[in-house]
Amino acid sequence: MTTFGLDDLRQHSDVLRLRSGKSLTVRFLEPSEGDALQAYFRSLTTRSRYNRFLGAMSELPHKLLEDFVHVGENDRFSVIATMKIDGHETIVGEARYAFDPDKDSFEFGLSIDDRWQGQGVGSALLSNLECRAAAFGATRLFGDTLRSNEVMIALARKSGFVFTNNPDDWKLVRFEKHSDLAPKKIPCASWRLAAEQISLQAAA
Numbered sequence: 001m002t003t004f005g006l007d008d009l010r011q012h013s014d015v016l017r018l019r020s021g022k023s024l025t026v027r028f029l030e031p032s033e034g035d036a037l038q039a040y041f042r043s044l045t046t047r048s049r050y051n052r053f054l055g056a057m058s059e060l061p062h063k064l065l066e067d068f069v070h071v072g073e074n075d076r077f078s079v080i081a082t083m084k085i086d087g088h089e090t091i092v093g094e095a096r097y098a099f100d101p102d103k104d105s106f107e108f109g110l111s112i113d114d115r116w117q118g119q120g121v122g123s124a125l126l127s128n129l130e131c132r133a134a135a136f137g138a139t140r141l142f143g144d145t146l147r148s149n150e151v152m153i154a155l156a157r158k159s160g161f162v163f164t165n166n167p168d169d170w171k172l173v174r175f176e177k178h179s180d181l182a183p184k185k186i187p188c189a190s191w192r193l194a195a196e197q198i199s200l201q202a203a204a
């Protein structure tokens with residue numbers, strides 16, 4: 001298991017520039033932000049929640065919410081994408097990812113607030129996830145989406161993912177990408193630091 005202290009996790013906020021010029025911050029969910037994340041999921045349209053969780057769900061079940069809040073447990077991480085709206089930091093997207101150190105693989109799912117979809121937020125968040133995957137040394141990134149989810153399929157295609165059948169469920173399509181990004185070339189600033197810490201830990 002990759003060990004991070006929560007203090008370390010807090011350092012890893014990335015500020016991204018959207019094509020509109022607005023700033024998007026991607027950072028780990030804080031332990032106190034479970035209610036804010038739940039409110040975000042409840043505010044999604046039924047269709048977006050269905051697409052995100054691959055089935056009907058009105059909110060995150062308590063156990064799953066607990067898992068989301070425990071960032072880093074079992075090499076699973078939750079990040080939120082936030083923007084300043086009317087002076088308040090507001091969640092406009094989220095992603096959850098898992099690193100499998102045995103297979104060097106990185107599995108993820110994400111969602112963007114319906115009001116912010118179609119404006120490049122998903123593309124920006126996905127690029128940031130690719131940085132985070134590279135910082136772990138992951139060589140394979142993948143996720144599953146419903147075959148009917150044309151927007152996610154378009155986003156994955158545009159980002160260089162290829163598609164295969166999900167081995168367990170015909171309704172799902174798996175998007176995957178092989179990555180050979182060396183830690184030194186990781187473009188996202190805070191995750192370069194994380195990669196250096198990981199290699200120092202490995203060398204110790």
Ligand SMILES: CC(C)(COP(=O)(O)OP(=O)(O)OC[C@H]1O[C@@H](n2cnc3c(N)ncnc32)[C@H](O)[C@@H]1OP(=O)(O)O)[C@@H](O)C(=O)NCCC(=O)NCCS
Binds near residue numbers: 110117145
């Ligand atoms: C899928 C999702 C994450 C994409 O995020 P987004 O912010 O809307 O995507 P972007 O604005 O960055 O667009 C990315 C690409 O998707 C495609 N796209 C975006 N909106 C589209 C639409 N309405 N129809 C078809 N393709 C579309 C385009 O190729 C676009 O690239 P372009 O802007 O260069 O043309 C978002 O729509 C979402 O949260 N959906 C609900 C949850 C979900 O489906 N999650 C995926 C589960 S893995």
